Amino acid sequence: MYLREHQAKEILRTAGLPVPASQVVFTPSEAAEATRSIGPCVVKAQVKAGGRGKAGLIASAQSPEEAAAAAQNILGQTHQGETVDRLLVEARLDIAQELYLGVVLDTAQAFPMALLSAKGGVDIEQVAAESPQDLHQVPLDPLQEGIADPDLWRSLWQKAGLAPELLDQAVEVTVKLAELFFKAEAFTLEINPLVVTKQGKIVAGDCKLIVDDSCLFRHPEMQGFIEVDENSLETKAKKIGVTYVSLEKNGSIGVMAGGAGICMTTMDEVADAGGVPAAFIDLGGGISEENMAKALEIMLATPGINGLLLNVFGGINNCEIMAKGVRRMWPRLKDHVTLVIKMRGHSQEEGWAILRELGVPLVKHGTTTEAVKLLMQEIRAARR
C-alpha cells in the first residue's frame, strides 16, 4: 500500500519524527482557511505517486488568497492516472540544506538497506547514478540488532559531510526512522528532502511510505488509509476471495485461472494468438460452487468481453465444484460469451461430465496453447 504524503507524515509524527504543521483540505476555501492559521505555506497535491513538483502539483502561497488560487489550480488535475481530490497545506520551511534519508527493503538480499546523503531534494536514483560517492548505505540486520546504535549513524552522517552541530539531531531522526521502518513493516520509508531549516532544525519535507499489504491485519493505525472503490470489479472480486486484474480497455477476452502464473501465461498466449485480453481473474484456492458462479458473473461484467477461457486445475480446487459453478451461470454465459474450458485435476471425471452435458468445448489433456487456439477458433466460428 502506497500511503499519501499526509498519511505517511501522520505515521512519522506518531513515531516522534519532526514534521511541519499541516492540514488536509478538499476545497479552495478550506485551503484559504487552513492558511490563516498556518501562515505562509506550500499547497501539495495528495496523490499516490512521486514527481509532483515537476508536474506543477506543488505551489507556494503567502496568503489565504494565494492558497485558494493554488488549490483551485491543482484540484482536479490528473497525475499518473489519479485525479487530485485533496491537498496538504503545510507550513513553509526556510530551507538551508536538503538531505536524503531512506530505508528500503532489498528483497533479493532479504535485508533492509538504509541510505543517506547530504545531497537530498533530488531523485535519489539520480544521485546514485551521477555521484555515487555522495550516497551512503548500510545494510540493517533483519533481526534489528544494532539499528539503534548512535555511533553507526553518527559516523555515516559524518562521512556524508553533515555539519557537526547537526549530527545529534540527524542521529536521533535516523534511529527513529530505522525503528519505524520495522514497526510499520515497510517496503520503502523515505524522507526526501529531509530539510535543515535556516533556524538549524531538521524536519521532514516530504515522506514516501510503502507498506506490505499482507501485514495490514496487525496495523490498526493504518486501517483508515485503506481505500476501496465499492463499485469496482476488483473490490467485488476481493470480497469473494478472488483477484480481478483489468488489462486492456479495448480487450474482448477474459481469462480465469487458478494462480497468478497461469493467469499471466494464458494472457500472454491469448495475445500471441491475436486476441486482446480484457481482464483476468485469479481464482486462488478453495473456491466454492457459489463463488465460482460469482467470479464468472464478475468477469461477464467486464465491458467488451465476448470470449472466455477458463484454465483450471483441481489442486486445492475441485473440478466438479468448479464445473457446477459454471453450470449455475450457464444461461448467462452461453448468451454473452464464447467459452472454452481447460480443466484437469481432482474430480476431473465428474467435472468433465457436467461440462459435456452443457456442451462446452473442453480441453482435457492439452496445453494452454491448444486451449487458446480452440478459443480463437470458436470465437471466429461464432462470428460467422
Next chain:
Amino acid sequence: MYIDQNSRVLIQGITGRQGAYHTQKMVESGVTVVAGVTPGKGGQEVCGVPVYDHVSDALAKHEIDVSMVIVPPPFVLGAATEAVEGGILLMVIITEHVPVHDVMRIKAMTSRKGLRFIGPNTIGIIAPGQSKVGIMPTFLYGDGGKVAIISRSGTMCHENASNLVNHGVGVGAVVGIGGDPIIGVDFVEALEHFRDDDTIGAILLIGEIGQSREEKTAEHLLAHPYPKPIYAFIAGRYAPRGKKMGHAGAIIEKGAGTAEAKITRLREAGVTVAMSTQEVVDELDHWQAGQA
C-alpha cells in the same frame, strides 16, 4: 532431490482445514508423515498421525527431516521459529500472504543456523513416485522421470508437469520456490542442488515478471557453466507496467523485471527459452528423443 521415500515429515498446522486435508492426501500417497503440531491440540490424531502442542514435543518423540508449515499467515513466524529452534533441516512454507518482514526474519534465522526453507506461497515440492511435501494433486505429476522443474508459480507446475507427463516425458522433481518478494531456496540454490544429481537430466525453470531472480540466475550460469541442458519459460510478457499481477512479486516497476529482459539474459546464458506452454513440451520432447 530435497526429499525421497525415506523422508520423515512434520506438518505444522495439521488440525486446520487445509492442514488436515493435505495430511490425508500425503498419507494416502504414501508419504511418511510422522507427526503434526497445533498449539493447544496436543494429544489428538489426524489420519492416524499424532498431534503435539509444540515442535519440541514432536522432536522428543520422532526423527523429523522436513516440516511443512501450513498455518494461517499471522502464525507462520511463530511456527517457523519453533522449527528453527528445533534444528529441522528443511522447512516448506505453503502459506500465502505471509507478512514480508516475517519472511525476512525467517530467512535471517535459518541462514544463521545453516537451515533451509522453501516458500512461502508455494505448492511445495514433489519427487513423483517417491514423496511430496506439498499440496499438489499427485496424479498430475506422473511417477518419475529425468526432468526437474523449478518454478515461482504453483499452477504452472501443474500445467507443465501434466503437459510433459501427458506427452510421455517423465518428471523426477518439482520445486515450487514461491511467488513472494522474499523466498527461501531460489532458482540458483535449486539449480546447484541438481547439479550433481544423476537422476536429473534436464531442468525446466518457470519464471515470471517482476524482481530479478531470472536475471541473477543467468548471471550465475555464465559464471558457473551448468552440466545439463536448461529450459525456461517466463510468464507475463503481456503484463502492463506498474500493474500488480496477483503474485506479490510479479509487478514491473520502473521498467525493471520485464519478461523481455529475463528472456534475453537467460538466452545469453545458454538457456533455451520457450515462448508457449506447447513449446515447453516440444523442446523437452525433443531433448528426451535425443537421449535414447
